[in-house]
Amino acid sequence: MKKPSIETITVKYLVNFLLVLAVILLIVTAFNFRALSKSSTENQAMAYAELVRAGLTAHMKAGVMDKRDYYMDEIKQLRQIKKLRVIRSDEVIKQFGAGRDDEQGADAFTKQVFESRQPLFDSQEWRFQPVIRAIIPYIASSKGSLNCLGCHKVAEGVVLGVVDIELDVTEDRNHSLYVLVGMIMLSLLFMVLIALNTMRTIHTHVRVPLETLIDHTREAYQKHIPVSLDQFKTEEFVNVANEINLFNADIIAHQDLLKDKNRELAALNSEIEHTLRETVYTMGVIEEQRSKETHNHTKRVTLYSQLLAEKMGLPKDDVDLVTAASPLHDIGKLGIPDEVLLKPGRFTDEEHQVMQNHTRIGFTMLNHSSRDLLKMAGLIALQHHEKWDGSGYPQGLEGEEIHIFGRIVALADVFDALYSERIYKEAWHIDKVVSWINEQRGMHFDPALVDIFLENIDAFVAINDSYPSDLST
Ligand SMILES: [Fe+2]
Ligand SMILES: [Fe+2]
Structure with missing residues (x-):
């Protein structure tokens, strides 16, 4: 009211x-x-x-x-x-x-x-x-x-x-x-004149300066300037404007202090975030080193995953998440015994099963975390060997049962395995890689992701060229 x-x-x-x-x-x-x-x-x-x-x-x-x-x-x-x-x-x-x-x-x-x-x-x-x-x-x-x-x-x-x-x-x-009525009329006229004069006085000396004070206070707060005292004709309004200026100066000082603190906090937060991603990436590199994986494999899979996520139109937060989590896709290999992991030549069926278990080991290592990044890295570790048609491992998931991050890293990982040189094989020619991946559309890989890959082959090749696998190092 x-x-x-x-x-x-x-x-x-x-x-x-x-x-x-x-x-x-x-x-x-x-x-x-x-x-x-x-x-x-x-x-x-x-x-x-x-x-x-x-x-x-x-x-x-x-x-x-x-x-x-x-x-x-x-x-x-x-x-x-x-x-x-x-x-x-x-x-x-x-x-x-x-x-x-x-x-x-x-x-x-x-x-x-x-x-x-x-x-x-x-x-x-x-x-x-x-x-x-x-x-x-x-x-x-x-x-x-x-x-x-x-x-x-x-x-x-x-x-x-x-x-x-x-x-x-x-x-x-x-x-x-007649005299009495005249007096009544005169009294009424007098009352009306007093009321009008009072309204005029209040309007001139209260309402107008009050509205001016409100407008100027708002402007002073927004522009960080003091309210001008000269525009007020009465002592009371000058005093109020003075108090507002003191109050405003105090608030502005606190605001500036808060802004500085916020900037410090944002920088600290960014530093923590950056450190976490670096740590996660380094864990991926450690795994890469122990597995005698091709040099820069972790880096390239990360960049391919980011490229696929961006081209697919995922929200920026999801792109950042899959980019940060993908380096850990093979972290479970840290739990595979050296004699199996580093065995030259072909695996026996039993060894093959031990090797496949790196998906579950990776999931177990990361899933306990309450952090989105590590939890998602655990899911990617679990699902990056699943296939669109359900013939993958460890759970035999098919289609969209496999998380989109799992599907993305699967394609990125396989592309890098085929297109880069390994101890046991030469790098495939890009035409052969493209042809094979196209064949696997709807079988090994999500058809939509294969389409994106086919539209962006040059970008994939450029990433590979920027981070070559140097077997001598
Ligand atoms: Fe793997
Ligand atoms: Fe890999």
């Missing part, structure tokens, strides 16, 4: 934080705004009540109380006032009578104000058309310019009546809501 980027995580946390902050600020602001708005409306209601009280007092003093309806009606026309009435106290009713119909009939709220002598406000702000009802006491006082006691025969501080006023606050409520 793809992991989120630094930008995504930072912006996500930032937006979450700003959202919570904005919600808290908006809630606090909304409550304060509501309290301010309520207080303002209550003050307005108080002002209207004062106006009513002052007007009525003025009417009374002027002795035109019968004209107060006109005044009250005019006041009611003022903006926001939905209802307005003045309720008389029992003291006033006693002195001046019940007055107009709407000046009587105190409900629970007005009674509460008569008793408490404190203004009372009832807000119904959640209605579609919100209203606030203000009930304000009209208290008799001799203080100030409006001396009530000049007209009213009551004690100081008696509640003469209450002004019951209901104001429509729809406009105030709507105005508050």
Whole structure:
């Protein structure tokens, strides 16, 4: 699963934080705004009540109380006032009578104000058309310019009546809501701007230098050059690039050391391999010397085998293996008694059987090894006298039952025996050799190998010429 980027995580946390902050600020602001708005409306209601009280007092003093309806009606026309009435106290009713119909009939709220002598406000702000009802006491006082006691025969501080006023606050409520929505929009805009600015900052100062650092680190590692510090504008990236350079230098030094060690190991391995092949070849030469075999026989059989394997298209490893293993094809002769091995003239049947046993002896000498080279040399030693038609020895294998290396060395060995001079015979003429080997196609030899031999007679002759059998040495 793809992991989120630094930008995504930072912006996500930032937006979450700003959202919570904005919600808290908006809630606090909304409550304060509501309290301010309520207080303002209550003050307005108080002002209207004062106006009513002052007007009525003025009417009374002027002795035109019968004209107060006109005044009250005019006041009611003022903006926001939905209802307005003045309720008389029992003291006033006693002195001046019940007055107009709407000046009587105190409900629970007005009674509460008569008793408490404190203004009372009832807000119904959640209605579609919100209203606030203000009930304000009209208290008799001799203080100030409006001396009530000049007209009213009551004690100081008696509640003469209450002004019951209901104001429509729809406009105030709507105005508050508009301001609140405006603040929300402004907050959202502010959050978007902060988020965009943060993304831009992270992109410029984190993402871009980070990608540059990754690219240059890769290049530095591949080309063995340090990461340039000048391209980074922040201290942190310069420090990281510096650390990478130190780390890279360390790795490169270790790599060079490892390469040197590997070269040493490869050289050592090659030396061991070479020594082993030389040793194997020398064992073949030792056998050649003891058997009084024709000089260079081992060398030539090795080269013929290599030639046949290559021309047959065997993999390089197999070509190398048969080339390295073929010198030991007659190693078993080391186990044949001198009187048989070195006997001049013809063998008796019994001697012939002893001689043939060099195949099994060679196999036994080499097969115990866990090395491919010696194990394969053992197999070649065992099978190099087998014949394609099954008439060979020691097992009488036929066709592809004989390992391809056995078939190759069989042809190489016989070719060398025929084409080189021996103590008991002259070297055959090449035409005779070719003719005889061709006759043995599918009998003694693998037909495919005979075909390869026939196509490469010149190369076989060239090898023979390069490593002649010098009977005098
Ligand atoms: Fe042999
Ligand atoms: Fe041989």
